[in-house]
Amino acid sequence: MNDEQPQYALKQDIKRVLIPKILQLISLGAVFYFAIWLNxxxxxxxxxxxxxxxxxAIIVLVIAVILEIILLIQKTNKNKYLFYSAQVGFKGKEMPYVNVVHVSxxxxxxxxxxxxxxxxxYPDFLIEKVPNLNQVYFYVQKLIQSAKGQV
Structure with a gap:
């Protein structure tokens, strides 16, 4: 499948990836800051x-948060779900459509x-942080049905 061009490439929703991570980093930073202040x-x-x-401490925390955001944006933009005619792939893991037992x-x-x-x-492939969930869900179902010859 390496020579085949993907029919569809899907990125994870950048806001869905970034905002929870930023909130987590700010919370951990606040705990770190409070621990330093208490000492x-x-x-x-x-x-x-x-x-x-x-x-x-504040400068170090701000730099750490900015670096984490930059790395997360690069990682999210680099990693895409690639939908081919017979399989879906993400980060080197592939799931042939004929092996899919159920989709939800x-x-x-x-x-x-x-x-x-x-x-x-099912049995073991997740397509996470999908924007336009219903649209992509029905598209994936059609790809699987097509690969199994059920159209």
């Missing part, structure tokens, strides 16, 4: 040193907020 308070460090350590989809709370979802190709 400085309990050690009764001078106010001027507290200020510089606090500013340094699910939406969790976060997916409902971003209007995304996960398409499940």
């Amino acid at each position: 400085l308070f309990l050690l009764e460090v001078e106010d001027s040193i507290k200020f510089y350590v606090t500013i340094g 989809f699910r939406q969790n709370f976060i997916d409902k907020i971003f209007n995304t979802g996960t398409i499940i190709l």
